Amino acid sequence: MEELSAAIGVSRPTLSRYFQDPAKVSRSSIERIRRGLEKVDYTPNFFATRMNRKSTGMIGVIIPYLNDLFFTRLLEAIELAAMEAGYTVITQCSHSDPEIESRAAETFLSMNVDGAIVAPLGNHSDLHIYERLNARLPFVLLDSRPEPLNDVDFVGTDHVQSTGIITEYLCRVGSPPVFLAMPRVNFNALERENAYIARMEEFGFEPVVIGTEAIHPDWHFEAHGLAVLDDQFSRGRLLESSILCANDRVAIGALRAAAKHGLEPGARRKGGLRIAGHDDYPLCPYTTPPLTTVGQNVAMIGQVAVDRLLEKLRAENNAEDQFIKLIDGELKVRESA
Structure with a gap:
């Protein structure tokens, strides 16, 4: 600070006040300091300037x-x-x-x-x-x-609200949905599963949950959704069902499984298969077909x-x-x- 203040031509206390808050020094000093800093190409050390303050910012x-x-x-x-x-x-x-x-x-x-x-x-x-x-x-x-x-x-x-509105929507416009869960690796997974079960029971439908166990410990959500539905479709199951996925990444895998078996979710001309997710992942509008989901704010x-x-x-x-x-x-x- 002493070397810098001497190079710029202001006192050390003035320079110190400028770095803390430029409003604490005069306009003429501000201009002099700014011109001087440009000449010496000085950049304050982010951590050093915060070491003796109550707040690190x-x-x-x-x-x-x-x-x-x-x-x-x-x-x-x-x-x-x-x-x-x-x-x-x-x-x-x-x-x-x-x-x-x-x-x-x-x-x-x-x-x-x-x-x-x-x-x-x-x-x-x-x-x-x-x-x-x-x-x-x-x-x-x-x-x-x-x-x-x-x-x-x-x-x-609010997963009770968010899962509830998409469960209600799927029940209202088609068959009651099956819930394609994800391995219970976080607290949201179980919250959404429980919210689905409660909403289905409220409507008088029997909840059906699949995919709660991890198929492979290193597989991510997309691979999980693909594997679970690939198995179901291969057995001739859920081909015309409504499927609510625990999140959009699971749903992306589910869409891939549908494509693998020649199914078109949402296309009535090929049956009643529908797939929906949760989160409004940024890629959802660009999947094939675009994914129905619930957007988190x-x-x-x-x-x-x-x-x-x-x-x-x-x-x-x-x-x-x-x-x-x-x-x-x-x-x-x-x-x-």
Whole structure:
């Protein structure tokens, strides 16, 4: 700072005030400093400038998968909301590994981030790491909620509402749907399955759930949906059924299985097969046929999570009642159902 202030021609305290807040120095000093910084090609060190401040200006975010466009959209929503509030987002991915998820949380603690937002890995996560984060700094969970954590803030989709509206739609315009589940790797999977069962029973129909067990431990959702329906279609089953998939990635695999067997979901000329999903994955309008689904309001989920985190920051993380915000989904009717 002493060398830089001498090179620019202002005092060290003036330069320090400028880096903290340019409004604290005179206009003439601002211009002199700006011209001087251009000449010396100076870039402030992001971490060094925050070491002696109460706030680092950073929010840590952990997501479970990098290859899932849903989480890409969710991260985008969080980053935009954080930038609008003047914060920098530091992102870590747990890569389907609870140990990596735990290390990411410890990394954020060591970096003194102002707060953390975590999309849980699933039922393999170490819940103690969430409790540790919640005890040390402002913390919000989003997308998937572990039931035992009764004092942690959460923002996500209302799966009872979202699964309910698409179950109701499929029952209203065709045969009652079969539910193509996914392996219960996260809390959303079971929530949607239970919501489907409750809605079917409410309408007086018998719930039918298939595909709850993983066929191969390394297969992703698309491969799971393909394998389950390929087996069913090969046996001559469900050829004219309504099939509600636990998420859109499972549904994409289901569409592939239908194509493999010469079936056209939603095309009445070839029977009554219909396939629907949940999430409104960005590729859904471009599948063949375009996929009927329920859209999660990803932008609102990210915004509300950041807003809640900022509320906790302003309150200096004082203990308050648990904050839970469940956001409605929106039915997206397309050709597949």
